[in-house]
Amino acid sequence: MSTKVVERKPLTAWERSYVPSILGGLGVTWKHFKRTAPFLGNKPITMEYPEQKWVVPEGYRGAPYLVKDQDGATKCVSCQLCEFVCPPKAIRITPPGAEGQPADRANAEKMPLEFEINMLRCIFCGLCQEVCPEEAIFLQKDYSLTGVSREEMVYDKEKLLKLGGTHAGVQKWKHKLEEAAEQETFPVETAAATEATK
Amino acid sequence: MSATATLPAPAAVPPPPPETVTVKVNGKTVQVPKTMPNWQGKPEPTTMLQAARVAGVEIPHYCYHDKLPVAGNCRMCLVECGTPMMGPDRKPVLNEDGTPKIARSVLPYEPGTPRGVIACATPISPGMEIYADSPATHQMREAVLESLLINHPLDCPICDQAGECKLQEYSVEHGQAESRFVEAKVHKPKAVDLGPRIILDDERCILCTRCIRFTKDIVNDDALGIVNRGSYNTISAFPGKAFDNNYTLNTVDLCPVGALTSKDFRFKMRVWFLKETSSVCTSCGTGCNITVGAREGVIHRFEPRSNDAVNGPWMCDSGRLNYKWIGRADRLREVRIGGRRSNWSTALREISGKLSTAPAGSVAIVASARQTNEELYLLKRLATRLGAITDSIVREGEADGLLVSADRNPNSNGVRLTGMAYTEAGIQLPKIAAGIAAGTIRSLIVFGEDVTAHGLDAGLLAKLDLLVVSDVLPNPTTEAATHLLPGAAPVEKRGTLVNTKGRLQKFNKAVEAPGDARPEVEFLQELVEAVAGPIGTATIEGLFNRMTAEIAGFGGVQWAAVGDTGITLSL
Numbered sequence: 001m002s003t004k005v006v007e008r009k010p011l012t013a014w015e016r017s018y019v020p021s022i023l024g025g026l027g028v029t030w031k032h033f034k035r036t037a038p039f040l041g042n043k044p045i046t047m048e049y050p051e052q053k054w055v056v057p058e059g060y061r062g063a064p065y066l067v068k069d070q071d072g073a074t075k076c077v078s079c080q081l082c083e084f085v086c087p088p089k090a091i092r093i094t095p096p097g098a099e100g101q102p103a104d105r106a107n108a109e110k111m112p113l114e115f116e117i118n119m120l121r122c123i124f125c126g127l128c129q130e131v132c133p134e135e136a137i138f139l140q141k142d143y144s145l146t147g148v149s150r151e152e153m154v155y156d157k158e159k160l161l162k163l164g165g166t167h168a169g170v171q172k173w174k175h176k177l178e179e180a181a182e183q184e185t186f187p188v189e190t191a192a193a194t195e196a197t198k
Numbered sequence: 199m200s201a202t203a204t205l206p207a208p209a210a211v212p213p214p215p216p217e218t219v220t221v222k223v224n225g226k227t228v229q230v231p232k233t234m235p236n237w238q239g240k241p242e243p244t245t246m247l248q249a250a251r252v253a254g255v256e257i258p259h260y261c262y263h264d265k266l267p268v269a270g271n272c273r274m275c276l277v278e279c280g281t282p283m284m285g286p287d288r289k290p291v292l293n294e295d296g297t298p299k300i301a302r303s304v305l306p307y308e309p310g311t312p313r314g315v316i317a318c319a320t321p322i323s324p325g326m327e328i329y330a331d332s333p334a335t336h337q338m339r340e341a342v343l344e345s346l347l348i349n350h351p352l353d354c355p356i357c358d359q360a361g362e363c364k365l366q367e368y369s370v371e372h373g374q375a376e377s378r379f380v381e382a383k384v385h386k387p388k389a390v391d392l393g394p395r396i397i398l399d400d401e402r403c404i405l406c407t408r409c410i411r412f413t414k415d416i417v418n419d420d421a422l423g424i425v426n427r428g429s430y431n432t433i434s435a436f437p438g439k440a441f442d443n444n445y446t447l448n449t450v451d452l453c454p455v456g457a458l459t460s461k462d463f464r465f466k467m468r469v470w471f472l473k474e475t476s477s478v479c480t481s482c483g484t485g486c487n488i489t490v491g492a493r494e495g496v497i498h499r500f501e502p503r504s505n506d507a508v509n510g511p512w513m514c515d516s517g518r519l520n521y522k523w524i525g526r527a528d529r530l531r532e533v534r535i536g537g538r539r540s541n542w543s544t545a546l547r548e549i550s551g552k553l554s555t556a557p558a559g560s561v562a563i564v565a566s567a568r569q570t571n572e573e574l575y576l577l578k579r580l581a582t583r584l585g586a587i588t589d590s591i592v593r594e595g596e597a598d599g600l601l602v603s604a605d606r607n608p609n610s611n612g613v614r615l616t617g618m619a620y621t622e623a624g625i626q627l628p629k630i631a632a633g634i635a636a637g638t639i640r641s642l643i644v645f646g647e648d649v650t651a652h653g654l655d656a657g658l659l660a661k662l663d664l665l666v667v668s669d670v671l672p673n674p675t676t677e678a679a680t681h682l683l684p685g686a687a688p689v690e691k692r693g694t695l696v697n698t699k700g701r702l703q704k705f706n707k708a709v710e711a712p713g714d715a716r717p718e719v720e721f722l723q724e725l726v727e728a729v730a731g732p733i734g735t736a737t738i739e740g741l742f743n744r745m746t747a748e749i750a751g752f753g754g755v756q757w758a759a760v761g762d763t764g765i766t767l768s769l
Contacts, residue, residue, distance in 0.1 A: 079355035080468040098464040109389065110356045110465050133355045176351065180385035 056141045061124045063142040064117060065164030066157065067135075069171055073105040074161065075136035078112035082128035082137055090121035091128060107173040115157040119145045135169045219244065222327040223253035230322060237265050237415075243321035246328050247275055250317065255330050258339065258368050260346075260454045261406035262318035265510055267415055272346075272406045274368065276314035276338040279303050282325040290325075300327050314338045339372040347377065349384045349429055350455075351401040359456030361469040365404065384429040393441035395461050395515055396449065400432040403457035409433065409449035416512070417600070419443045433457065444598060447515045451501060460499070462519055467491075467498045475708035476503060476762055478695055480568060480688045481517035482595070483605035485697035487763065488513060490521075490689050490708040497521050497689060497709060505763045508701055514601050521689070524709075528672055530684040531713025542714065545681050546721060550728035552664050553641065558585035562630045562639045564654075565590045565618040566646035567607030569718065570693025571702075571752075572738055574609070574616040575745040576722040577645065581618070583730035587633065589626035590619040591647045603698050608688075611696035611769060615751040627653050634658045642666070645718065646685065648673040668718060684715035691717035692738050694760065696767065702755060703764030 014020065036042050047054065056062065069075050083091045094114035103111040126139045142163070147153045155163070217232040230249040233241035245268075250257050260272035280300040283291040291299040303313045312334035322328075329335055346365065354360040386400035405424060410433070414420045421441045425434045435441045450460045472491035479486040479500065486509035491499045500521055502513035533545045553561065561584045565577050581588045590613045597604040613619045620626070631653050633639035641664035642654075650656055650673070659665055659678040667679035670687055690711040694704045711717065719738060727733055735741055739757040746752035755765055 077355045078465070079360070080471070081355075084468070084470060095467060096465050098461050098466070100465060107388075108356060176385065179382050182382070183385050 050144075054143075056143065060141055060143075061126050061139045063119060063124065063145055063163075064122065064126075064128050064137050064139050065142075065155075066115060066137055066160040067164040067167035068161060069105070070166060070168040071105075071171070071174075072166070074103070074111045075105070075134050075167070075169075076112055076115060077103065077108050077110045077134050077136070078115075079133060081131045081133065085127045085131045087125060087127065088121045088123050090118045090123075092116045092118075105171075105173055107177045112157060115160060116154050117160060118154045119147075120150060120153045135167060138164065138167060140164065219249075219322055219324050219326075221249050221322050221325070223250050223255050224329065224331050226253055228253040237263075237267055246277065246279065246315070246317035246320050246322055246326075249322045250277075250328055250330055255328075257317045257330055258364075258372060259318055260364060260404060261408060263408055263411075263452065265416070265512075266408060266411045266452075268319050269407050269411060270316045270319040272404065273316060273342045274339065274346075275317040276335070276342060277317050278312045278329040278332050278334040278338070279315055279320075280327040280329070281323060298325055300325075302329075312338075336372065339368075340374055343369060343373040344378070346404050347373070348379055349386075349401065350404070351383065351385075351399075353402070357399075357402065357456035358459045358464060358469075359402075359453070363456060364454035386430070386432055392435055392458070393446055395519075396441055396446050397459050397461055397464060398433060399457050399459070402455050403433055404455055405431050405433070406454060408452040408454070409458055412449055412452055413441070413443070413445070416448075417443050417445045419445075422449075444514045444516055444602065445512060445600065447518050448502070448512045451511070463499045467493055472498055473708070475689070475706050477689060477705040477708060478608070478703050479513060479517040479520075480608040480695070481514075481520045481606070483603035483607060483610060483698035484509065484601050485608055485695055485701060485703055485764075486513040486517060486601060487703070488518075492689075492708045495709045497524055503762075507763060507766065508697065508699075508703070509601055512601065514598075516602070523671065524687045524689060526671065529712050529715070530669060530672060530676060530682065531715050532682075532684060533714050534679070534682040536680055542683075542716070542721060545683065546724050546728065549664070549666055549681050550725055553580075553584060553725075553729050556584060556641055556664075559587075560639055561586040561641045561643065562633065563588045563618070563643045564627075564630070564645065564647055564649055565613060567591065567593070567610045567613045567619075567623065568646050568688075569609060569612070570691070570695060571609065571612040571616060571745060572693050572741045573645070573718045573722055574612055574618050575741065575749070576719065576726050576733075577643075578616045578618055579730055579733070580643075580722075580726050583726075586643075587626055587630060587639070588618050589630065590623040591627075591649075591652055592624045605698050608697070609695040611698065611700060612694075615696060615749055615769075616745075617749075624652070630654065631658060634661055637661070640664065644668070644675055644679075646670065648675045650674040650678070668721075670715075683721060684711075684713065686711040686715055686717040690715075691719065693719065694742060700767045700769040701764045702752070702760060702767050704757075704760050 034040060036045055038044055066076055078093055078095050080093050083093045093112050096110060096113045100113050103109055124139060128137050129139050218229040219232050220227060220229055230244050230252045232244060234244045234248050236242040247257050247259065247262060257275045257277060259275040261269045262275060280302040282298040283301040285291045293299050303315060305311045305313045354366065360366065388399050388401060390398040390400060392398040410422045413422050421435055421439065422433060424431050426432050447460055449458045471493045473493060475490045477488050477490045479488045487503040487505040489501045489503045490497060491501065500518045502509060502511055504511040532539045533542055534540060535545055535548065563577055563581050563586050565574055565588060567590050593606040594604055595606045613623060614621060630639060635658060640662060642662050643666045645668050656674060656678055665679050666681045667676050668683040668685045669676050670685050676682055688705060689708040692707050694702055696702050723733065735744055742757045746755045753767055759765060
């Protein structure tokens with residue numbers, strides 16, 4: 001391997017005055033100014049964050065939040081699978097225990113006493129959403145999570161439910177209850193039988 | 199509970215009967231004893247399930263249980279099998295290579311279809327072949343599981359059994375990937391209050407009747423039964439009666455699904471988070487083997503651990519639920535000298551200084567039969583050095599003829615073996631009281647007992663120069679202590695105990711002691727070494743081996759020989 005010695009010419013007095021470099025730099029600035037300045041009829045090419053917010057694409061993995069069903073009830077049943085699967089152990093669920101508050105959804109028997117996600121630990125991998133058998137937790141579109149203390153970055157159940165909003169889905173517990181109520185009527189009226197009587 | 203079923207004689211395993219039967223399991227030839235113990239320990243013809251176990255093949259089952267009568271109703275253990283073909287001359291038909299020809303079991307009216315037999319109730323015969331892995335067997339298992347799942351609610355997310363559910367496990371191992379059932383499921387009562395400690399979810403029940411057989415045949419409380427017909431079959435207690443005996447929680451362990459769940463453990467923690475530690479129940483002298491389930495320093499449940507020499511697979515409800523005091527807020531967690539917070543080094547230095555100069559006969563020690571052998575051995579060393587008068591406290595209740603012993607101390611035999619009390623505990627207490635009253639006894643060491651309830655009242659204790667008390671929970675004695683040393687609960691330390699029948703068993707540490715509290719062995723060792731000279735070993739294993747070598751009653755047993763299920767001493 002050979003070495004090539006690059007010749008470094010000594011700067012002339014004119015060059016050492018900085019004037020040619022400054023002029024060259026101003027030239028570059030002027031060129032881009034002409035190309036981008038809005039009042040010269042150019043379209044803006046930067047986003048004025050945070051006044052303007054980026055619209056994230058579909059399937060973006062932002063912060064995980066808890067959702068409520070269409071009846072405004074908590075969907076989470078505290079099965080703790082997300083807590084188990086969470087790679088950085090960001091999720092911590094306190095189960096209700098035997099004397100805990102009953103679930104606000106009829107027939108579901110169980111909902112978490114407390115549900116905390118440490119957003120400083122969360123890596124937005126989406127495994128919690130994937131593992132959830134109740135469709136109760138979703139990675140949403142929030143990407144800018146800020147707080148002034150570590151405690152503030154641990155989101156509790158109330159905050160997660162508020163941020164998560166509503167997700168309408170199959171209400172399997174409600175459906176089971178309806179099915180059980182139907183079972184009590186006799187003879188069993190099926191849809192086909194109702195059609196036939198008409 | 200018949201004595202033979204739960205508490206078989208702790209004698210060595212009887213030699214295998216000379217008569218064996220040769221069978222083939224999955225193509226592997228094995229010699230199996232002709233008879234094997236049934237649920238009561240009596241010899242009965244070996245079943246296919248037992249023979250497969252000998253060959254190392256586990257046949258899936260729900261209703262079968264080693265310690266319960268065979269019912270054969272779940273059909274999960276259906277397997278295909280074959281027997282040697284017999285010719286019209288009643289001689290075995292042979293293949294061309296001379297091996298006996300095997301006739302696979304088929305339906306009599308449909309010879310093309312394999313006929314399964316239930317492995318749990320079918321005895322083996324010579325030359326029988328068990329096909330636990332054949333396509334027909336797999337098909338039968340799939341079909342049985344599909345049938346069991348027809349009306350199963352699949353509410354695993356809210357079911358406490360999830361994670362240790364046989365229905366989940368077998369569905370993964372042997373089930374179909376998808377349900378073909380499109381009709382509406384039959385709905386049954388949910389969250390039925392069966393008794394003070396049990397909740398029943400009828401939808402989840404697969405009607406294996408293990409709970410019914412347990413309570414009828416083991417506890418002799420015929421409390422449960424099946425009511426209604428067909429798909430509406432439900433487990434029920436006798437109308438108007440609660441399922442309430444001291445062994446109900448065993449049905450929760452027995453239940454292969456989440457139908458019977460514990461009220462105490464209900465919705466407390468998912469089982470896969472629990473760290474399991476082998477331990478021993480300390481609620482009475484039986485010393486049932488248990489598994490402690492804890493997560494992050496919090497005890498969530500005790501479960502029985504199978505040990506045929508002590509408790510079989512069962513334990514009583516009162517012992518199982520006797521763990522809540524461990525996490526009590528008023529646990530002693532500070533070393534205190536004269537009521538003020540101190541630290542271990544100061545307290546131990548002060549105590550050892552005072553004890554070293556105490557004249558012989560001026561010290562008394564009250565030990566507890568709840569302490570481990572190692573702790574008692576260390577106390578005995580201290581007592582010998584100080585010429586101290588020692589005793590322990592008797593704790594008696596009523597025996598129930600099953601597992602609960604009249605002796606409510608877990609280590610009365612340990613107290614006797616180490617010599618901390620005479621054959622009768624408690625007879626020295628009046629002498630100690632008199633000694634304190636007369637002023638001859640100036641120092642008293644109390645471990646884990648409230649002596650004010652046993653004749654040494656607060657007035658007497660106030661006369662002492664030195665009152666060293668180690669305990670776990672506060673009581674009048676700990677309040678009177680000049681030196682208070684916070685100790686550890688059994689689940690917070692390691693050690694050995696000797697049960698009423700002389701079974702020496704060890705238990706392990708499941709959680710950490712709170713605050714400054716330390717396992718007694720640790721600080722006792724420091725104290726004894728400061729007063730009576732070095733012991734020469736720093737580990738609990740070394741201490742145990744030293745103790746068994748010194749005390750003849752322990753018969754020189756080595757720590758390593760004790761094992762997870764203990765060893766029986768001849769008392």
